[in-house]
Amino acid sequence: MRKVNNVLIKHIQRNIITYFVVIMFFLIGISSGAFTTKALSDSENGELIAYLENFFKIVDTKTIDNFAILKQSLINxxxxxxxxxxxxxxxxxxxxxxxxxxxxxxxxxxxxGFIIKQKGLKGLIFSIFSLLPQNIIIIPGIIVTGVLGISFSVMLIKSKVEKNVHNNILNQFFVYSTVIAIVYIFIALGCIIEAYISPLFVKYLSVYM
Structure with missing residues (x-):
């Protein structure tokens, strides 16, 4: 565990700027998404409200297919x-x-943003319990994957531009692919939470929405 921690710390230190940029783009995306809810037309807003209300009714009355959710989450x-x-x-x-x-x-x-806009405090509570559990694992995994992808791309650019840089591209590619595969295993844990734990909160809270 100590060796793993040391590797993780060194990785973050070497890629601190890349992590900052990736996280900033993620936060900008969140802000843009929340802001977009305010720019919806009346017809678009009405359609989404109808969809949201129908969703809560269906969840409250029908059995949730956990395996189908897991399959779709893993695929996505x-x-x-x-x-x-x-x-x-x-x-x-x-x-x-x-x-x-x-x-x-x-x-x-x-x-x-849309759920909170329509449901207020209830929407905030619903969002926390329905989206936060899985995304605590999935989002960091996606961010790490993004950083790895950017870092590998930068390494390829340096190997092409700088004549004094000599990297064993094949070995680096193997390491890159292996680490991303390991990260995806952790993301898969988030998918399991999304399929088997979050729906319990969704079904329980939908009664009060």
Whole structure:
């Protein structure tokens, strides 16, 4: 555990600026998503309200298919992880990785912002218990994956530009891919929480919404 901690600390220290940039894009995405809820037209707002109310009614009356939620969550997060992994080896993928991180923040910001806008304190409580448990694990995992992708892309750029830089690209690629796979295992734990724990809160709280 001590060795693992040392590796993690060194990794963060080496990539502190990249972490700062990635987290900033994520926060900008959240802010943009929350702000967008205020820019909705009356018709768009009405459609989303109807969808939200229908969602609460369905959740309250029907049995939740936990396995289907788990499957979809794993697919969604795997797609994001694989896309970031691919972008990391394209050299020009850095802007796209930052866009994906910002998009994930936008979705969360819009969802939470809209629920709170319509339901007030109840919406805040609902958002905390329905979205926070899984995202405590999933979001850090996505951010780490993004940082790894950007770092690998930067390393490739340096190897092309700086003649004095000699990296064993194949070994670096293997390490890069392995670490991202390990991070995804942790993300999968968040998916399990999303499928089997968060729905319990959703079903219980939907009665009061």
């Amino acid at each position: 997060n795997l797609q994001t992880g694989v896309l970031i992994w691919i972008l990391g080896v394209t050299i020009i993928g850095i802007p796209a990785i930052l866009f994906l991180i910002g998009l994930r923040g936008f979705i969360i910001g819009f969802t939470v």
